[in-house]
Amino acid sequence: MSGGEARAVGVGSALTAPAPRPAEEASRLPTSEERELRLRVDRSSRRPVLVAFGCSLVALLLGSVFGLTASVQMHSPELAGPGWLTFGRVRTAHLNAMVYGWASLAMLGVSLWMIPRLVHQELKWARLAEFGVWIWALALGYQLVRILGGIPSGMEWLEIGLYTGDTFLTVGGGMVGVALLRTLLARAVPHLYVSVWYIMAALIWFPIIFITGNWPAWAGAESAAVNWFYAHNALGLWLTAINVGAAYYLIPKVLGRPVYSYQLSLVGFWTLGFFYSLNGMHHVIGGPMPTWMITTSITASVLMVIPVAAVAINHHMTVVGRFAALRYSPTLRFVVLGAMAYTAVSLQGIFTALREVNRITHFTQWTVGHAHVGVYAFATLILFGSIYYILPRVLRREWPSARLISWHFWLVLLGIALYVTALTVAGVFQGLYLMDPAVPFRASVDVTLAGLQARSVAAVMLTAGHVVFAWHVWRLWRRPTPERELAPFHALRPVVREAGS
């Protein structure tokens, strides 16, 4: 990884320009070793990517059922089942299944596919990566059983058992990270595309925050600080980083044009990298913490408007004038909406971090709504889009049904819109009632009832969407590989290449 290498590459040798070829010749599958770069690269990451996506889908379905159950119990507590189905456990199982199962595993899959493609190099140590994904997935499965059995560790987002879970997640994730790092070091292009920065940084950040958050030394009220340092950065430096990275790859890829301003994309990445880790303490406004730490966090949160604006401008300006593409590309549909949700959730988060607003919204359903704009409307939609793009390229066959994709899309889009609207409105009223000494506490509970019921309707829609999606993936998986030659886009020639790569 030397700088000299990058500079020494002369223009002439660095770039092999795409030679103009007649259309009919070009649409044949290129055969030479060099032309098969994408094919080779995709083949190298095939197994770990498939394992990661497969496990993430199982977690998605499980997590949806847990979420739906928890949601129904919020407004109809008489429906609480036996002990393992009570709200406290099911909600916790939902969170862990979705964050560590669905989102994280899918993100590992996306990273394992995207990094080799972006560095024009086959995935190194693919077996190690595959093994790592298995460890992560199995450890998490065991942890979900433990949580339902009523033995989580008692901190939000950190419920997974220390020795029986966290250790395995760290090791498993580490194995994926090491394989990708090895691939990065063997890269065939000197430059790191912005997605590579985001994804690789996330793979380094995550173990640091995860270990800090889980370190068994913290105690007392102050551990709230570590708790929210972890939980907030899990969103910002893990979920956000990888999904923004994915969007930076997929949007230009589908539109066939580079991002609007590459300079801006670097501004966005580096401001995030430098300042994001300061943010977490805005979760404990009014809590047992030195004021200045909370104030610093609030300030840093507001400054996050800079990377957010940079990413938002960049994504928007790349698509602007070509929004019709959303009709043609399901991937783009999901990814562009996800990117918009990223802007929305960030601005909402900044707003919520202000003390004046937080007084009202803290401890209300508003927070739950906000979390779902982030993890669902942003991260999950981008992951859906990524899977729609990646899976056919890995399996080398096409999605069987456009109808199923439409159903999936509209169910989850309308579902999440209803979800967020219902809880946000309910949360504001709940907060205002809680603050008014003239209003009895009971009223602040009653006022959320309609919102909670609407949320259950939304949960049914989302779950249905996930079932449709999983069913479609299953059909894709069972589909025979087509007789005819692969579509030509499986084997591609990058425009920017090293000689001999």
Added chain:
Amino acid sequence: MTDRDLDRDVERMHRLLYREPADPGEGREPAPWWLWVLVAITLFWGGWYLGRYGGTFDASAHLAFAGPPRELPDERVAPPPEDLVELGGSLYVRHCQTCHQAEGEGVPGVFPPVVQTEWVVGSPDVLIRILLQGLEGPIEVAGELYTGFMPGWEALLTDEELAGVATFLRQWQENDAPPVAPEDVARVRAETADRVEPWTAPELTDPLEDGP
């Protein structure tokens, strides 16, 4: 590869690098100017906010292990009241309002009123005793008989605070009696140091008893 092929390659390569492909300026737009304005504004705001709400940037919380716990400076424990009446008013809301009600009107038959009653506007020493050790048994207030129990505040409120509550009551609404000084409370507190159980009304009115 022939020379012509090569030339074409080179030409195309330069297009790629130096000509605007597909759309002028793609991938190389500078950040829009207003982004930098936004940056400047947020930085400015951030500086102000840190200064305004930064507390004292006190490091003691993070260094607790480095030495014995530090005594907090007095003014944090008990900020000096700027105004006895104001202090008393807020204490009334906190401690007394549940029983004597927001307007001091009390609850008929259960909690006596505290406006326009001889106990409040009468002798300050009697009032201070009621507040210190509490009151129990039958008592006539504004022509009504009450038989209840009121807790004492001896342990909970300081001299300053009790003087505040007393002064506040004595000047509240139609009440108009001279203020009570913290020194008076301190004196009565010393005089009644042995008294544990609440007072009864006769004790406080009969000069032959242990009262004032």
Added chain:
Amino acid sequence: MAVEGLVFPSTLVLLIVVLAFMAGALVFFIWAARAGQLGDLDRQAMLPLDERDLRVSHPWETAEQAEARREAWGEPLPPEPGEWGGAE
């Protein structure tokens, strides 16, 4: 305030971790600047793109956009089913 069994304050840990994050970012940033990762932006922006992505005809583009594409990248190629992720 109990003095025995002093707890290492987690806020101090956070200060250290956050500063480490920033220091790490700084190290990588300096490396990036020196290794030329912050330069040559035009070329970096093209990294994910393949020749085909640029040449294939994008049915949603306006005539003008398509013409600019043809001029820069040559005669358009017909798109395949699934070209842009998902079934059409």
